[in-house]
Amino acid sequence: MSMLGRTAANLFWLSRYIERAENMSRLLDVGYRMSLTEQRDGNGSDHLVSMLRAAEMDEEFAALDKPANAANVAHFMLFDATNPSSVLSCLKQARTNARSERTSLTTDMWESLNSTWLEFSQIRPGQVTGSRLPEVLQWIRAASQRFRGALLGTILRNEGFAFLQAGTYVERGDNTARILDVKYYVLLPRANLLGSEIDMLQWTLILRAASAHRAYRHMYRERYQAWNIADFLILRPEMPRSLNYCAQHLSRSLATLQLLHGERGPAHDDAEGLLRMLAENDMDRIFKRGLHEFLTEFIERNGRLTETLSEAYNFY
Amino acid sequence: MGDRPAFNEMLNADGSIREPYRVLSDWLEAQPGRSLKAMSANAEAAFRRSGITFAVYGTDEATERLIPFDVIPRIIAAAEWRRLSRGIEQRVRALNAFLHDIYHGQEIIKAGRVPEKLIVQNDAFCPQMMGLEPPLGVYSHIIGVDIVRVGPDDFYVLEDNLRTPSGVSYMIEDREAMLSLVPDLFEKLKVAPVENYPENLRRTLESVAPEGTQENATLVVLTPGIHNSAYFEHSFLADQMGAHLCEGHDLFVDEGKVFMRTTRGPERVHVIYRRIDDDFLDPLTFRPDSYLGVAGLFDAYRAGNVTLVNAPGTGIADDKAVYTYVPDIIDFYLGEKPLLSNVPTYNCSNEDECAYVLDNLEELVVKEVHGSGGYGMLVGPTSTRKMRAEFARRIKARPDNYIVQPTLALSTCPTYVGKGIAPRHVDLRPFVLVGDRIRITPGGLTRVALKNGSLVVNSSQGGGTKDTWVLEDE
Numbered sequence: 001m002s003m004l005g006r007t008a009a010n011l012f013w014l015s016r017y018i019e020r021a022e023n024m025s026r027l028l029d030v031g032y033r034m035s036l037t038e039q040r041d042g043n044g045s046d047h048l049v050s051m052l053r054a055a056e057m058d059e060e061f062a063a064l065d066k067p068a069n070a071a072n073v074a075h076f077m078l079f080d081a082t083n084p085s086s087v088l089s090c091l092k093q094a095r096t097n098a099r100s101e102r103t104s105l106t107t108d109m110w111e112s113l114n115s116t117w118l119e120f121s122q123i124r125p126g127q128v129t130g131s132r133l134p135e136v137l138q139w140i141r142a143a144s145q146r147f148r149g150a151l152l153g154t155i156l157r158n159e160g161f162a163f164l165q166a167g168t169y170v171e172r173g174d175n176t177a178r179i180l181d182v183k184y185y186v187l188l189p190r191a192n193l194l195g196s197e198i199d200m201l202q203w204t205l206i207l208r209a210a211s212a213h214r215a216y217r218h219m220y221r222e223r224y225q226a227w228n229i230a231d232f233l234i235l236r237p238e239m240p241r242s243l244n245y246c247a248q249h250l251s252r253s254l255a256t257l258q259l260l261h262g263e264r265g266p267a268h269d270d271a272e273g274l275l276r277m278l279a280e281n282d283m284d285r286i287f288k289r290g291l292h293e294f295l296t297e298f299i300e301r302n303g304r305l306t307e308t309l310s311e312a313y314n315f316y
Numbered sequence: 317m318g319d320r321p322a323f324n325e326m327l328n329a330d331g332s333i334r335e336p337y338r339v340l341s342d343w344l345e346a347q348p349g350r351s352l353k354a355m356s357a358n359a360e361a362a363f364r365r366s367g368i369t370f371a372v373y374g375t376d377e378a379t380e381r382l383i384p385f386d387v388i389p390r391i392i393a394a395a396e397w398r399r400l401s402r403g404i405e406q407r408v409r410a411l412n413a414f415l416h417d418i419y420h421g422q423e424i425i426k427a428g429r430v431p432e433k434l435i436v437q438n439d440a441f442c443p444q445m446m447g448l449e450p451p452l453g454v455y456s457h458i459i460g461v462d463i464v465r466v467g468p469d470d471f472y473v474l475e476d477n478l479r480t481p482s483g484v485s486y487m488i489e490d491r492e493a494m495l496s497l498v499p500d501l502f503e504k505l506k507v508a509p510v511e512n513y514p515e516n517l518r519r520t521l522e523s524v525a526p527e528g529t530q531e532n533a534t535l536v537v538l539t540p541g542i543h544n545s546a547y548f549e550h551s552f553l554a555d556q557m558g559a560h561l562c563e564g565h566d567l568f569v570d571e572g573k574v575f576m577r578t579t580r581g582p583e584r585v586h587v588i589y590r591r592i593d594d595d596f597l598d599p600l601t602f603r604p605d606s607y608l609g610v611a612g613l614f615d616a617y618r619a620g621n622v623t624l625v626n627a628p629g630t631g632i633a634d635d636k637a638v639y640t641y642v643p644d645i646i647d648f649y650l651g652e653k654p655l656l657s658n659v660p661t662y663n664c665s666n667e668d669e670c671a672y673v674l675d676n677l678e679e680l681v682v683k684e685v686h687g688s689g690g691y692g693m694l695v696g697p698t699s700t701r702k703m704r705a706e707f708a709r710r711i712k713a714r715p716d717n718y719i720v721q722p723t724l725a726l727s728t729c730p731t732y733v734g735k736g737i738a739p740r741h742v743d744l745r746p747f748v749l750v751g752d753r754i755r756i757t758p759g760g761l762t763r764v765a766l767k768n769g770s771l772v773v774n775s776s777q778g779g780g781t782k783d784t785w786v787l788e789d790e
Contacts, residue, residue, distance in 0.1 A: 001558065002578040002579070003579045004566050005577045006563075006565075099367070099542050099551075100541075102367075102551040102555060103554050111365050111366060114367045118365075261579070314579055316565075
């Protein structure tokens with residue numbers, strides 16, 4: 001059965017919103033943890049501010065003119081209805097999309113999104129402080145994983161699946177690139193290979209934000225090193241949040257669409273370009289060219305894919 | 317009617333159990349005290365989880381609510397159902413014939429059986445439909461007839477609902493719920509299935525597809541969108557019959573044909589099961605300010621390139637003022653006596669009848685001719701003096717805007733009410749499909765007034781639903 005362009009768009013964005021909610025939770029979790037180790041002077045936390053930047057929310061938060069302390073930042077990232085990327089907005093929008101496209105979702109997928117929204121609506125923001133905060137953040141990640149489990153376990157591998165997957169990987173790649181970009185300067189190679197205590201802290205933060213701190217040990221079996229961390233999150237195909245992994249899976253979704261539609265378009269070219277950018281590079285070249293420049297280009301190309309996809313498949 | 321106590325569908329006058337309810341009654345007796353409570357809670361949780369909700373208008377943000385579901389089924393014997401379904405079929409055939417006539421030669425008017433003024437000056441009459449020939453001559457394909465019972469053999473048709481009746485998703489979901497809640501009861505009783513409805517709906521829609529496209533017809537359900545109160549049903553039906561769920565902006569008309577916007581470009585659409593009102597269908601033909609419809613849709617329909625289900629203009633046949641003529645309509649087109657009765661209806665334009673109405677408002681039900689959903693309605697016996705005065709004023713000002721009927725003692729069914737089981741008033745909406753043949757799903761949606769003594773079963777007014785079991789002959 002053919003698919004409405006509106007449906008394709010709703011599915012693509014539905015996945016993006018769920019992935020985003022999960023990433024928001026992870027960023028806030030890390031920012032909050034790190035803020036606990038900081039000197040507090042009443043002006044808020046630098047760690048929280050850099051996490052806000054990675055979430056692309058720093059300007060909007062600054063406009064509120066409130067100190068960036070844990071309570072304010074948590075409320076903004078979780079419950080602020082005026083913040084289009086808050087977890088509240090993401091989950092609400094995801095459920096609205098799901099309601100519009102119930103006929104394209106399996107019962108398990110719909111029920112996971114619906115229960116998530118109903119349970120989230122029961123949370124009273126005022127009570128999410130102290131020990132309740134990590135609990136709620138953990139719940140958000142679990143909810144996203146429940147949805148992904150339902151998706152992978154129950155949906156037909158058809159057009160809808162391709163759009164859902166594409167949304168996930170576009171969003172995830174964007175998120176990983178932003179985390180790296182916010183902290184890129186601590187990853188630059190320096191004379192002192194061992195890294196200072198401050199560097200260690202920053203590196204842990206980056207890895208945690210990508211849920212990668214334990215996996216890192218399995219991959220590299222040595223203490224944190226800037227070079228390895230960048231390699232892990234950018235190039236390693238084993239790492240499910242690395243830019244390379246995201247680009248590969250995005251290409252795979254587009255290949256499915258090409259197969260189903262019998263034709264390819266500019267979106268396929270864009271995805272291939274993204275993939276080449278990663279496949280034809282190694283960390284040497286990336287550092288030589290400039291890590292920040294590399295990440296900027298990735299974010300820009302990855303973002304353009306949403307536009308070319310929208311055009312190619314009549315999103316509206 | 318009037319004064320005698322309501323007919324209890326489970327009990328005879330002497331307190332013994334009526335035959336169709338014998339197994340259920342034994343089963344209820346055998347249930348441990350809290351099991352109905354647990355069942356209700358389980359059912360509610362399941363409905364909420366799967367999002368079987370309706371939106372309530374008039375709140376700031378259209379909130380979603382559950383329609384309360386009663387776990388005790390309503391039971392109809394095989395012979396009772398045969399009678400009912402014959403009566404329904406007769407009515408539906410006559411009303412479709414009436415619609416064809418009204419939009420063609422208007423023989424019934426020429427014969428003096430229905431006043432011309434009642435038709436051509438009626439807001440529900442759709443002049444754009446004149447002379448148009450819908451596939452198979454069917455105008456109303458999907459019908460929900462509201463029926464009330466007042467005695468063992470007394471059924472009355474309250475309304476015919478020939479436009480876009482809703483509730484069929486609850487009929488199916490209620491059965492789903494019951495099958496998982498009380499499988500043991502289904503083992504003991506042979507209950508006619510309702511699960512075929514989506515398949516039958518699909519067949520019905522395909523059978524009225526434009527000439528030559530029946531084999532590969534593309535079907536869509538046209539919804540106003542997720543904020544509509546019946547959105548769940550729209551998506552449910554599309555899903556169940558494998559049709560596309562579209563909003564107006566998903567469709568467009570090009571050279572008299574209807575297309576939907578897909579990921580592969582435009583794709584031709586053949587049958588539209590539309591769940592938006594006539595007025596909003598096509599801004600070029602009907603209301604120009606409609607954002608819900610599709611520009612040019614009516615011309616495509618008129619050209620025979622797409623079928624609209626139901627056809628525009630069917631409202632003229634379920635208009636409350638036309639209702640009183642249904643017995644004449646059956647006689648005129650079929651030459652038969654009505655198998656199901658109309659509720660006697662007073663005509664306020666007649667001076668004597670109007671005087672009677674105004675003197676007896678306490679015992680009567682007043683309905684607005686164009687009202688629905690239980691709004692704009694006065695139920696005499698439960699009304700206040702102030703409400704009656706208000707309605708008397710309105711009737712005097714616009715007598716032809718109201719129909720007035722005696723208060724029917726709607727039958728009652730045993731219902732779980734929290735503290736135990738008590739009789740509550742019910743009605744019945746069976747669903748009928750008309751295409752290459754007439755298909756009536758055995759049973760339908762039973763609506764129950766959960767408030768003690770209340771006769772208003774509408775979900776918008778605190779009514780609930782029950783699964784309806786039509787027993788099959790052994």
